[in-house]
Amino acid sequence: MKPINVGLLGIGTVGGGTWTVLSRNAEEITRRAGRPIRITTVADRNVELARSVTGGAARVTADAFELVRDPEIDIVVELIGGYTVAKELVLAAIENGKHVVTANKALLAVHGTEIFAAAQAKGVMVAFEAAVAGGIPIIKALREGLSANRIQWIAGIINGTTNFILSEMRDKGLPFAEVLKQAQALGYAEADPTFDIEGVDAAHKATLMSAIAFGIPVQFDKAYVEGITKLEATDIKYAEQLGYRIKLLGIAKRRDHGVELRVHPTLIPAKRLIANVEGAMNAVLVQGDAVGATLYYGKGAGAEPTASAVIADLVDVTRLATADPENRVPHLAFQADQLADLTILPIEQIETAYYLRMRVEDKPGVLADITRILADNAISIDAMLQKEPGEGEAQTDIVVLTHRTVEAQANAALASIEALSTVVGTVKRIRLEELS
Amino acid sequence: MKPINVGLLGIGTVGGGTWTVLSRNAEEITRRAGRPIRITTVADRNVELARSVTGGAARVTADAFELVRDPEIDIVVELIGGYTVAKELVLAAIENGKHVVTANKALLAVHGTEIFAAAQAKGVMVAFEAAVAGGIPIIKALREGLSANRIQWIAGIINGTTNFILSEMRDKGLPFAEVLKQAQALGYAEADPTFDIEGVDAAHKATLMSAIAFGIPVQFDKAYVEGITKLEATDIKYAEQLGYRIKLLGIAKRRDHGVELRVHPTLIPAKRLIANVEGAMNAVLVQGDAVGATLYYGKGAGAEPTASAVIADLVDVTRLATADPENRVPHLAFQADQLADLTILPIEQIETAYYLRMRVEDKPGVLADITRILADNAISIDAMLQKEPGEGEAQTDIVVLTHRTVEAQANAALASIEALSTVVGTVKRIRLEELS
Numbered sequence: 001m002k003p004i005n006v007g008l009l010g011i012g013t014v015g016g017g018t019w020t021v022l023s024r025n026a027e028e029i030t031r032r033a034g035r036p037i038r039i040t041t042v043a044d045r046n047v048e049l050a051r052s053v054t055g056g057a058a059r060v061t062a063d064a065f066e067l068v069r070d071p072e073i074d075i076v077v078e079l080i081g082g083y084t085v086a087k088e089l090v091l092a093a094i095e096n097g098k099h100v101v102t103a104n105k106a107l108l109a110v111h112g113t114e115i116f117a118a119a120q121a122k123g124v125m126v127a128f129e130a131a132v133a134g135g136i137p138i139i140k141a142l143r144e145g146l147s148a149n150r151i152q153w154i155a156g157i158i159n160g161t162t163n164f165i166l167s168e169m170r171d172k173g174l175p176f177a178e179v180l181k182q183a184q185a186l187g188y189a190e191a192d193p194t195f196d197i198e199g200v201d202a203a204h205k206a207t208l209m210s211a212i213a214f215g216i217p218v219q220f221d222k223a224y225v226e227g228i229t230k231l232e233a234t235d236i237k238y239a240e241q242l243g244y245r246i247k248l249l250g251i252a253k254r255r256d257h258g259v260e261l262r263v264h265p266t267l268i269p270a271k272r273l274i275a276n277v278e279g280a281m282n283a284v285l286v287q288g289d290a291v292g293a294t295l296y297y298g299k300g301a302g303a304e305p306t307a308s309a310v311i312a313d314l315v316d317v318t319r320l321a322t323a324d325p326e327n328r329v330p331h332l333a334f335q336a337d338q339l340a341d342l343t344i345l346p347i348e349q350i351e352t353a354y355y356l357r358m359r360v361e362d363k364p365g366v367l368a369d370i371t372r373i374l375a376d377n378a379i380s381i382d383a384m385l386q387k388e389p390g391e392g393e394a395q396t397d398i399v400v401l402t403h404r405t406v407e408a409q410a411n412a413a414l415a416s417i418e419a420l421s422t423v424v425g426t427v428k429r430i431r432l433e434e435l436s
Numbered sequence: 437m438k439p440i441n442v443g444l445l446g447i448g449t450v451g452g453g454t455w456t457v458l459s460r461n462a463e464e465i466t467r468r469a470g471r472p473i474r475i476t477t478v479a480d481r482n483v484e485l486a487r488s489v490t491g492g493a494a495r496v497t498a499d500a501f502e503l504v505r506d507p508e509i510d511i512v513v514e515l516i517g518g519y520t521v522a523k524e525l526v527l528a529a530i531e532n533g534k535h536v537v538t539a540n541k542a543l544l545a546v547h548g549t550e551i552f553a554a555a556q557a558k559g560v561m562v563a564f565e566a567a568v569a570g571g572i573p574i575i576k577a578l579r580e581g582l583s584a585n586r587i588q589w590i591a592g593i594i595n596g597t598t599n600f601i602l603s604e605m606r607d608k609g610l611p612f613a614e615v616l617k618q619a620q621a622l623g624y625a626e627a628d629p630t631f632d633i634e635g636v637d638a639a640h641k642a643t644l645m646s647a648i649a650f651g652i653p654v655q656f657d658k659a660y661v662e663g664i665t666k667l668e669a670t671d672i673k674y675a676e677q678l679g680y681r682i683k684l685l686g687i688a689k690r691r692d693h694g695v696e697l698r699v700h701p702t703l704i705p706a707k708r709l710i711a712n713v714e715g716a717m718n719a720v721l722v723q724g725d726a727v728g729a730t731l732y733y734g735k736g737a738g739a740e741p742t743a744s745a746v747i748a749d750l751v752d753v754t755r756l757a758t759a760d761p762e763n764r765v766p767h768l769a770f771q772a773d774q775l776a777d778l779t780i781l782p783i784e785q786i787e788t789a790y791y792l793r794m795r796v797e798d799k800p801g802v803l804a805d806i807t808r809i810l811a812d813n814a815i816s817i818d819a820m821l822q823k824e825p826g827e828g829e830a831q832t833d834i835v836v837l838t839h840r841t842v843e844a845q846a847n848a849a850l851a852s853i854e855a856l857s858t859v860v861g862t863v864k865r866i867r868l869e870e871l872s
Contacts, residue, residue, distance in 0.1 A: 001762075021726045025586050031651060031774040032583045034762060129581075135727035137581025145565075145573025147468045148747030150461050215467060273733060276709060283731075290457045291571035291744035294734035297709060298727060308727035311584030323763040326437075326470060327755050338467040 001035035004318045007067045007098075008042045008058075009089060010079035011050045014103055014130070015042075017303030018077065018310050019053055025311075033315045039077075043067040068093040075317055077310060078102040087111055094118045094126070099321060101313040103130035103306055106195075109204035112211070112218035116331045123325045127313035132205040133158050133282045135305030136298040137312060142212045142286065143333040149288030151213040153253040155266075155435055158205040160280035160300045161196035162228050162248040164188045166265075167278045170236050170245070176229060188280055198227035199248060199263040206250030209284070210261050214254055214342060215334035219261070222344035226264035235357060235430060238399050239267050242383055244355070245275040246430065253350075258343035260350045267355045267401075267432040274435065285435060293435075348408040353382065356400045357428040358417065362389045366422045367398065373420075377413040379405045395424060401432060437471035440754045443503045443534075444478045444494075445525060446515040447486045450539055450566070451478075453739030454513065454746045455489055461747075469751045475513075479503040504529040511753055513746060514538040523547055530554045530562070535757060537749040539566035539742055542631075545640035548647070548654035552767045559761045563749035568641040569594050569718045571741030572734040573748065578648045578722065579769040585724030587649040589689040591702075591871055594641040596716035596736045597632035598664050598684040600624045602701075603714045606672050606681070612665060624716055634663035635684060635699040642686030645720070646697050650690055650778060651770035655697070658780035662700035671793060671866060674835050675703050678819055680791070681711040682866065689786075694779035696786045703791050703837075703868040710871065721871060729871075784844040789818065792836045793864040794853065798825045802858045803834065809856075813849040815841045831860060837868060 008015055019039060022029065030036045043064040044050040050060040061067060068076055068089055076093040078100060080086045086107050091114075093100050100119070102108070108115065108128055119126045129139045133156065142151070157163050161183060168179045180197065183189035195201045207220040228248050239246050244267040253260040268275045273295055277283040282300030287293050299305035320328050330336055360366045367386065374381060385399040402410070414427045444451055455475060458465065466472045479500040480486040486496040497503060504512055504525055512529040514536060516522045522543050527550075529536050536555070538544070544551065544564055555562045565575045569592065578587070593599050597619060604615045616633065619625035631637045643656040664684050675682050680703040689696040704711050709731055713719040718736030723729050735741035756764050766772055796802045803822065810817060821835040838846070850863045 017726075021584055025584060025725070028586055028651075029584060031770045032766070034766075034771050135724075136730055137577050140576060140581045141573050144752060145576045145748055146744065147751040148457055148461060148465060148744045150464055215464075273709060273712060276712060288571075288744065289461070290453075290740040290747075292735050292741055294572055294732070296730070296732060298730035304726040305728055308582065308584045308724065311726075312581055315583040316580060319763050319765065323759050327759040327763070329755065330468070330470075334467045335470050 003036035003038050004074050004321065005040045005072055006037060006314060007070060007073040007076045008039050008079065009064050009067065009076060011042050011044045011053050012079065013303045014306045014310065015079040016053050017307035018079070021304055021307045022311055029311065029315065033318045035318065037314050037318055041067050041070060041073060064089055065092060068098060069096050073098060074321060075099045075101060075314060077314070078104055081106070083107055083110060090115055091118055094122050094124055097122060097124060099125045099317045101127045101310055101317060103128070103310060105131040105201070105204040105208060109207040109218055109220040116336070119331065120336050125317050125320065125328060126331055127317055128208070129313045130306050130309035132208050133284055134298070134300040134302065135308040136282060136284065136296045136300065137309065138209070138284045138296050139212065141296055142209060143329055146286065146288050146291060147333070149290045151254065152287040152289060153251065154209050154213055154284060154286050155274070155433060156206065156209065156250045156284035157247055157274065157277050157282055158250045158284065158300060159196055159202040159248060160282060161189045161193060162202070163277065164280040166228060166246060166248065169233055170240070173233055173237070175233055176231055197229050199225045202248060202250045203263045206252055206261060206263055209250070210252035210259060212333040213252055214259055215332065215338065215340050216259060216342050217339055219344050222261065224262040224264070224347040228265050231265050235355070235428060238357065238385060239355060240270070242385060242399070242401060243270050244268060244432070245270050247275065249433070251433070255345065258345040261344050262347065262350060265430055267430055268435055272435055348411065350407050351404050352407065353404050353432040353434070354402045354410055355430040355432050356402065358398045359395055359424040360398055361422040361424070362394055362396050363422055369420050369422065370398065370417055373413055373416045374402065377409050379403070379409060379413055439472035439474050440510050440757065441476045441508055442473060442511045442513055442750060443506060443509040444475050444513045444515065445500050445503065447478050447480045447489050448515065449739045450742045450746065451515040452489050453743035454515070457740055457743045458747055465747065465751065469754045471754065473750050473754055477503050477506060477509060500525055501528060504534065505532050509534060510757060511535045511537060511750060513750070514540060517542070519543055519546060526551055527554055530558050530560055533558060533560060535561045535753045537563045537746055537753060539564070539746060541567040541637070541640040541644060545643040545654055545656040552772070555767065556772050561753050561756065561764060562767055563753055564644070565749045566742050566745035568644050569720055569732070570734070570736040570738065571744040572718060572720065572732045572736065573745065574645070574720045574732050575648065577732055578645060579765055582722065582724050582727060583769070585726045587690065588723040588725060589687065590645050590649055590720060590722050591710070591869060592642065592645065592686045592720035593683055593710065593713050593718055594686045594720065594736060595632055595638040595684060596718060597625045597629060598638070599713065600716040601633070602664060602682060602684065605669055606676070609669055609673070611669055612667055633665050635661045638684060638686040639699045642688055642697060642699055645686070646688035646695060648769040649688055650695055651768065651774065651776050652695060652778050653775055655780050658697065660698040660700070660783040664701050667701050671791070671864060674793065674821060675791060678821060678835070678837060679706050680704060680868070681706050683711065685869070687869070691781065694781040697780050698783065698786060701866055703866055704871055708871055784847065786843050787840050788843065789840050789868040789870070790838045790846055791866040791868050792838065794834045795831055795860040796834055797858040797860065798830055798832050799858055805856050805858065806834065806836070806853055809849055809852045810838065813845050815839070815845060815849055
């Protein structure tokens with residue numbers, strides 16, 4: 001059969017990996033796809049780099065807009081990143097009748113509705129397996145593999161940088177700032193790590209998964225986003241003593257009256273498989289009503305793992321390029337006219353358990369006051385850890401694990417606890433999920 | 437759009453689950469598939485059961501052959517199991533132009549080549565996600581999600597019964613026979629557990645995965661199959677002391693000159709995620725050249741988890757029912773005319789590491805003799821455990837972990853070791869994989 005012609009926008013890390021894997025495994029990929037898939041044109045501002053990577057085997061241009069209009073190109077792979085030029089290019093590619101494969105989570109989490117609508121109108125596909133959890137085929141699992149299920153919740157370690165930092169903080173008992181510096185030196189964190197450590201990258205990915213799982217539009221602006229910058233080694237240690245690990249989770253949960261969409265550090269039981277996902281690895285736990293819990297684990301970033309997802313999309317799109325659009329898997333798993341109007345709940349309405357650490361005066365009645373306030377707010381206690389004050393110290397730590405409650409209720413209780421004269425400073429609060 | 441009509445063969449555990457989930461999630465599944473998927477006819481010898489489950493919402497017949505000829509039916513779901521009638525029915529369904537969805541691993545592992553060829557000739561699909569690892573979408577991951585990769589190896593815990601038994605043996609230090617009885621009482625093992633405990637069921641599944649991973653025909657008859665019936669609690673304990681767990685793994689590995697396809701108890705490092713898959717759960721670890729290692733975990737059996745996979749296939753087949761066959765994913769991942777002629781290697785040619793336990797006289801020079809024999813056979817030692825003899829005993833255990841070697845070489849070394857006058861009885865040998 002006639003080869004499929006791919007235009008590649010951006011030949012950096014992932015673009016280079018895509019070129020390499022597509023070249024190395026060309027024979028095997030053709031045997032699967034039924035026809036050759038070849039990158040015929042590469043657009044990159046760094047034309048020298050593009051020429052050096054492709055070694056003359058593809059046309060190189062600095063003009064990305066020329067590429068997306070090229071009538072010879074069937075599929076455009078967008079690996080530029082960001083919201084601005086990438087958006088214009090993706091929309092221009094669609095407008096020119098090209099299918100699009102992209103790893104750009106930020107773009108789709110923010111502008112997905114517009115982009116998917118444009119693709120739908122033009123009868124082309126926008127595939128984005130590489131946008132979530134790198135090489136793990138989680139989009140495919142959610143969209144196709146679990147299509148029998150009413151998905152109840154998803155909880156994922158979907159940012160390798162923060163998982164690496166948290167693993168190191170736990171292993172070595174070091175503070176956040178120090179481990180971040182090491183991660184930057186090792187290349188696990190970028191020079192400007194804001195998107196990773198503040199949870200924004202994870203929230204982009206959680207937003208995409210929430211849309212596919214529940215059949216709702218992407219709504220990144222309504223996600224609750226909390227990073228790991230304020231996490232202290234002390235809390236990791238106490239969590240460990242109580243049988244928990246702290247992970248930055250992206251959580252999407254179906255509730256009766258809406259959807260929870262949130263990213264924050266989370267205590268999870270150490271015995272869960274996902275709690276043992278270490279270093280820069282990713283894993284996504286999905287709870288479906290029929291299948292129960294399934295877990296997907298692998299490398300969430302890097303040149304070739306991400307290229308693996310990009311190329312899997314290329315093979316899928318190649319197969320269905322000539323098919324009737326109605327035979328294709330819908331962008332967001334549900335038919336475009338069948339998306340639901342489920343509200344994303346504000347953080348005050350979410351329901352979760354909590355880890356609370358309080359610095360208190362070592363005086364009689366303190367614990368009684370705290371437990372009374374929790375009881376008055378209908379919050380029950382699951383476990384507690386009270387430390388002996390250090391030699392000559394007049395203060396000590398009390399750690400409480402609560403049962404599930406509504407966040408607004410927890411806020412009220414914390415305000416009352418902080419108002420106690422025997423409680424020093426603010427209460428440290430970390431959300432806790434049993435994931436069962 | 438016009439509903440798709442499904443005929444269900446067999447309404448036992450999985451058939452009942454399929455009916456239940458398809459009914460309960462009908463609205464959500466229709467929103468995904470773009471058209472309703474409904475079971476219009478059920479064939480089961482137990483028509484009373486079929487009537488009671490379906491409550492009049494489907495036609496019930498005792499004549500399965502009538503169902504597969506019914507011109508109103510688009511897709512036949514085969515959940516009868518076994519090689520004989522199921523085979524006739526599947527072939528008859530294909531002959532009548534029906535697509536087929538089946539959970540029958542035994543049938544496909546043994547007769548897959550004939551069945552896929554018949555389907556190919558008729559232009560219909562045979563989907564079998566439910567045949568491997570129940571609700572885990574591993575077939576889809578291997579066939580589509582990882583299509584960019586040259587798959588290097590697969591190692592899976594793909595039989596829940598044996599994993600439950602091994603978990604209990606380890607937890608409680610109990611012998612195999614006793615745990616098997618408990619498993620039967622709890623419903624984790626069947627009255628005749630032979631297929632599970634002898635590794636046959638796992639070998640059926642490993643055979644299917646090997647075909648999809650490497651693009652080779654199914655060749656169950658060439659698989660090496662060893663169950664867990666001879667495993668002793670002692671070895672589980674020693675393995676633990678050396679930092680390993682024992683799991684029944686289905687392994688498919690690409691080698692330069694062929695493919696290894698084998699099922700046997702295997703020592704794996706306790707720190708690997710897959711080593712911590714406990715009870716009746718399943719997990720499959722896949723190593724691809726681009727993506728690295730990915731892991732897929734979930735329930736490998738049960739009514740609704742298996743139904744989840746059956747219905748995912750129904751949605752896939754529904755989408756592509758009217759599509760040009762060349763737009764479909766090939767049955768074995770690679771185009772039917774592109775299957776490779778890779779030999780399945782005989783067990784003597786596989787390469788693996790070993791756990792060896794020897795009962796020896798407590799005399800000087802014993803260890804020297806054993807290590808010399810291993811060295812003479814070019815087998816190097818990775819770790820060793822020598823026990824002090826018990827009070828008043830003249831014999832003790834020596835446990836050796838070797839580096840990788842060819843099985844024939846290991847056999848030769850073991851024969852020489854067993855011929856030593858200081859070695860009592862046979863050497864206990866369990867294969868070991870680092871999975872890295």
